[in-house]
Amino acid sequence: MNWLATLNESQLKAVIHPGGPLFVVAGAGTGKTKTLTSRIAYLIMNGVEAKRILAVTFTNKAAREMKQRVIEMTGPHAMSVWLYTFHAFGLQILRNHIAELPYGYRPNFTVIDEDDGKKIIQDQIKELGLDTKEYSIRLLKNLISLYKSNRMDGFERTDEEKIYQKYQDYLKENQLLDFDDLLLYTLELLEEIPSVRERYQSHFEHVLVDEFQDTDAIQYKILKILGTKHKNVFVVGDPDQSIYAFRGANYENAKLFEKDFGAEKIILEQNYRSTNQILKAANQLIQYNFDRPSAKNLESDLGVGEPPIYHHAESDYRETFFVVNEIHKLTQRGYQYDDIAVLYRNNALSRLFEDSFIKSSIPYIIYGGLSFYERKEIKDAIAYIRVILDQSQDFYLKRIVNVPKRSIGLVSLQKLEQQARELGVSMFDAIDYVKVTPQAKGGLLEFKKLILEMSRDFSDMVELSQITPYLMEKTGYLEMLKAEGSEISDDRINNLRELQSVFTRGDIYYEGSFVEKLTEQLDQIALYTDQDQDVEEFNHVKLSTYHQVKGLEFKVVFMVVMEENIFPSDRVLMQPAELEEERRIAYVGITRAKEKLYMSYADKRMVYGSMRYSYPSRFIQESRVKLDQPKTIYEGDYVSHLLKQGDKVEHNVFGIGVVIRVDDDIATIAFAMPHGIKRILESHPAIRKIMK
DNA sequence: TCTCCATGAGTTTTT
DNA sequence: CTCATGGAGA
Numbered sequence: 157m158n159w160l161a162t163l164n165e166s167q168l169k170a171v172i173h174p175g176g177p178l179f180v181v182a183g184a185g186t187g188k189t190k191t192l193t194s195r196i197a198y199l200i201m202n203g204v205e206a207k208r209i210l211a212v213t214f215t216n217k218a219a220r221e222m223k224q225r226v227i228e229m230t231g232p233h234a235m236s237v238w239l240y241t242f243h244a245f246g247l248q249i250l251r252n253h254i255a256e257l258p259y260g261y262r263p264n265f266t267v268i269d270e271d272d273g274k275k276i277i278q279d280q281i282k283e284l285g286l287d288t289k290e291y292s293i294r295l296l297k298n299l300i301s302l303y304k305s306n307r308m309d310g311f312e313r314t315d316e317e318k319i320y321q322k323y324q325d326y327l328k329e330n331q332l333l334d335f336d337d338l339l340l341y342t343l344e345l346l347e348e349i350p351s352v353r354e355r356y357q358s359h360f361e362h363v364l365v366d367e368f369q370d371t372d373a374i375q376y377k378i379l380k381i382l383g384t385k386h387k388n389v390f391v392v393g394d395p396d397q398s399i400y401a402f403r404g405a406n407y408e409n410a411k412l413f414e415k416d417f418g419a420e421k422i423i424l425e426q427n428y429r430s431t432n433q434i435l436k437a438a439n440q441l442i443q444y445n446f447d448r449p450s451a452k453n454l455e456s457d458l459g460v461g462e463p464p465i466y467h468h469a470e471s472d473y474r475e476t477f478f479v480v481n482e483i484h485k486l487t488q489r490g491y492q493y494d495d496i497a498v499l500y501r502n503n504a505l506s507r508l509f510e511d512s513f514i515k516s517s518i519p520y521i522i523y524g525g526l527s528f529y530e531r532k533e534i535k536d537a538i539a540y541i542r543v544i545l546d547q548s549q550d551f552y553l554k555r556i557v558n559v560p561k562r563s564i565g566l567v568s569l570q571k572l573e574q575q576a577r578e579l580g581v582s583m584f585d586a587i588d589y590v591k592v593t594p595q596a597k598g599g600l601l602e603f604k605k606l607i608l609e610m611s612r613d614f615s616d617m618v619e620l621s622q623i624t625p626y627l628m629e630k631t632g633y634l635e636m637l638k639a640e641g642s643e644i645s646d647d648r649i650n651n652l653r654e655l656q657s658v659f660t661r662g663d664i665y666y667e668g669s670f671v672e673k674l675t676e677q678l679d680q681i682a683l684y685t686d687q688d689q690d691v692e693e694f695n696h697v698k699l700s701t702y703h704q705v706k707g708l709e710f711k712v713v714f715m716v717v718m719e720e721n722i723f724p725s726d727r728v729l730m731q732p733a734e735l736e737e738e739r740r741i742a743y744v745g746i747t748r749a750k751e752k753l754y755m756s757y758a759d760k761r762m763v764y765g766s767m768r769y770s771y772p773s774r775f776i777q778e779s780r781v782k783l784d785q786p787k788t789i790y791e792g793d794y795v796s797h798l799l800k801q802g803d804k805v806e807h808n809v810f811g812i813g814v815v816i817r818v819d820d821d822i823a824t825i826a827f828a829m830p831h832g833i834k835r836i837l838e839s840h841p842a843i844r845k846i847m848k
Numbered sequence: 849t850c851t852c853c854a855t856g857a858g859t860t861t862t863t
Numbered sequence: 864c865t866c867a868t869g870g871a872g873a
Contacts, residue, residue, distance in 0.1 A: 214863080243863055270862080288868095289856090335863060370863095402861060502860045524862095558849095565849045595849075683863080703861050725860060741861080764858085765864040 159194060159229060167191045170422045171198050173390070177383070177417035179368075179410065180392045181450040184438070184747035185429030185709065192366055192392050193222055196237060197229035199362055207236040210360045210382065214367040216241055216683060218707070222366075238360070242375045243335060244683050246342035249356070250333070256349050257341060264675075265331045266542065266549065267682035271530060273297055273323075273334045276551070280322040286315060304336040305374050305404055330551050339374045346381045357385040367706075368393030368413075372404040380416060389417060395449045396442050399703060399741050401733070410449050427454040429709050431461020434753050438746040441779035445736045454747070464746075464753040466776060472717075472761030476512040479714055482754065483518055483697060486712060493519055495711035497698040499745050501723040506699050509716065513697065516837075523700035529684055533633075533648040534655055538681065540627055544610045545671070548582035560636040562599030568592040572600070606631065617670050620659035620677060628652055702741045705748055713749035715742070718757040718773040742775040755779075810834060 163171060167187055170180045171194045182188035192211070200206055213219045219239045226234045240248065247267065254261040268276075274293050277300070281288050299311065300320050311317040327333065333341070345352045363383045365371065368391040371379070383389035391413060398407040413419050427435055435454045442448070469475035483496060498509055503524055513520045528534060536559055539552040547553075550573070558564040568590075576586035584607070587600045610630055617623070628634040633652075637645040659677065666673040698710070717723060724738035746753060757772045803815040805825060813827035813834075826833050 216863095241863070292857095294858095338863090372863095399861075400863090403863080504859050561850080563849060567849085593849085701861065722860095737861095762864080 177419035186424035369398035467756035568596035
């Protein structure tokens with residue numbers, strides 16, 4: 157147990173806690189994950205059976221990594237620790253017990269994603285004869301989500317209530333569950349079915365929760381029920397890093413937990429990540445929040461370090477220039493692209509930086525955006541697989557019945573759905589009976605034949621890796637993409653190849669028959685989110701929102717577009733509570749930085765094609781270390797240049813030259829004839845400075 | 849039924 | 864500005 161020796165005093169105290177409820181308040185960079193994994197390992201070493209430990213994390217990736225670490229610490233029997241996200245845990249429970257709820261769900265239900273949910277809502281609005289233009293589907297989905305998770309009492313408009321009812325009915329009829337249902341029905345099982353409640357209450361001797369500040373009301377209720385019997389509930393979190401309140405995360409849960417369970421509290425303040433000027437900026441900023449259940453001050457042994465650098469740019473365009481310039485300087489000083497992250501408030505802001513990185517040949521990778529499994533071609537492939545496995549999956553049938561085109565239009569599809577409803581059978585079974593145009597009928601029959609054939613072939617399959625090539629060929633999907641011949645279709649083909657490797661990995665990972673493996677793989681895919689992907693750490697600058705880098709760290713952090721109305725965002729009539737959440741987001745941003753922190757903003761920027769003027773974010777002032785701050789603020793023009801008069805440079809094409817002058821970021825350079833005098837961006841990748 | 853064009857709507861953050 | 868959706872014509 158030599159790893160116990162690597163813990164500091166507070167961490168050790170938490171790890172060897174005798175039992176009973178404990179709240180570990182772990183500031184940024186204070187070894188939160190280490191403490192949690194050590195705790196699990198410690199429990200196992202002390203004879204607690206691994207399968208009687210439940211640990212819940214925020215992302216599937218975190219769960220995976222944590223399990224890996226525990227196994228490294230205690231050996232392979234730690235495999236049977238229950239390490240899941242709340243949603244994945246719910247899925248496990250529901251696969252075993254959902255039939256005990258009075259809704260007619262069977263254990264082989266399907267989990268739908270956000271996008272599917274929206275589509276269903278839209279269909280329901282149309283079915284009710286309401287105008288889809290009058291409703292924002294996105295808002296409605298949010299509303300329903302809020303309602304389902306107990307965070308809202310009712311709907312303001314009766315139409316909304318009707319749509320909700322119809323949506324929920326559709327899900328039940330089609331054996332579908334959305335993300336909220338995974339938690340909602342799990343809670344219902346625990347609350348309403350005593351045998352289920354008692355079984356799991358007794359089973360889990362220890363319950364541990366990571367990122368506790370991001371749990372919502374339903375999750376807390378689940379936790380409370382599970383922890384009631386043994387009372388060994390160990391939660392780790394940092395109220396100052398609660399940035400999901402908009403989604404219902406309730407860090408009041410911290411207060412509730414202390415009250416409900418009479419939990420003890422241990423605070424971890426020793427930071428192992430950042431130098432102290434960075435921590436000072438973070439500490440100073442967060443002090444502007446009034447609502448801080450566990451105020452703390454971070455400090456580290458990593459020295460004073462460099463002060464944060466602030467940059468005031470003229471325009472959005474110039475701001476990206478500044479960042480590009482600085483990145484070039486940093487890499488010349490020995491930093492790797494890997495060490496650098498550019499963080500912003502929302503995904504839309506990435507584009508500008510992306511463009512300038514392309515122009516300057518800076519390798520980058522964008523976190524977020526469309527996740528792999530949200531891509532059209534991937535969703536189509538999954539839909540095919542679902543229908544092949546179960547022909548009553550109307551929702552997925554609708555998605556692919558006309559992909560590739562089989563001349564089945566909207567009208568025919570509606571007729572088919574209608575027919576199915578009248579006969580009380582699935583759309584698939586209704587194909588034989590429906591009356592549509594001859595082409596459409598032909599298409600439908602062709603589709604039916606195809607599915608049945610594929611279904612037969614599936615029963616002969618052994619390896620998941622056989623699926624994708626078979627599917628692409630047999631359905632004509634590959635042919636369709638090849639015929640398009642565009643760049644996009646090439647990407648799609650590549651994505652489908654990537655799906656192939658997902659399945660290949662699934663073959664190694666999962667056990668059992670082909671169908672069992674496939675079912676597990678599909679569950680895994682249903683719960684997969686952007687945050688779970690292993691971004692290859694192949695020397696790229698990372699572009700990301702603050703939310704997506706929670707838990708990560710970088711040597712250098714650029715916080716860009718630090719402007720009022722963007723960050724903090726201008727969501728009409730900002731409530732004080734929302735402003736405090738924005739401030740916590742900024743706090744998360746600052747505390748990602750290990751060595752260098754930049755904050756930049758521009759006076760004007762293009763928004764929706766028109767120019768918008770703005771002021772620097774209040775968070776800049778609030779975090780600024782006031783005492784004898786050295787001159788680090790570049791107002792207006794760049795103070796530093798890559799090149800100066802008299803420098804010798806080498807250009808990839810023009811050869812050796814001498815810098816005559818530098819204006820802003822344009823260098824005028826004299827090259828040997830026949831090239832002569834050129835004006836070139838000083839950060840241009842083709843230029844290298846020659847050291848004397 | 850499919851394809852093309854115009855219009856209109858949208859930007860937090862995501863399990 | 865950019866993307867998605869819906870309507871009209873082939």
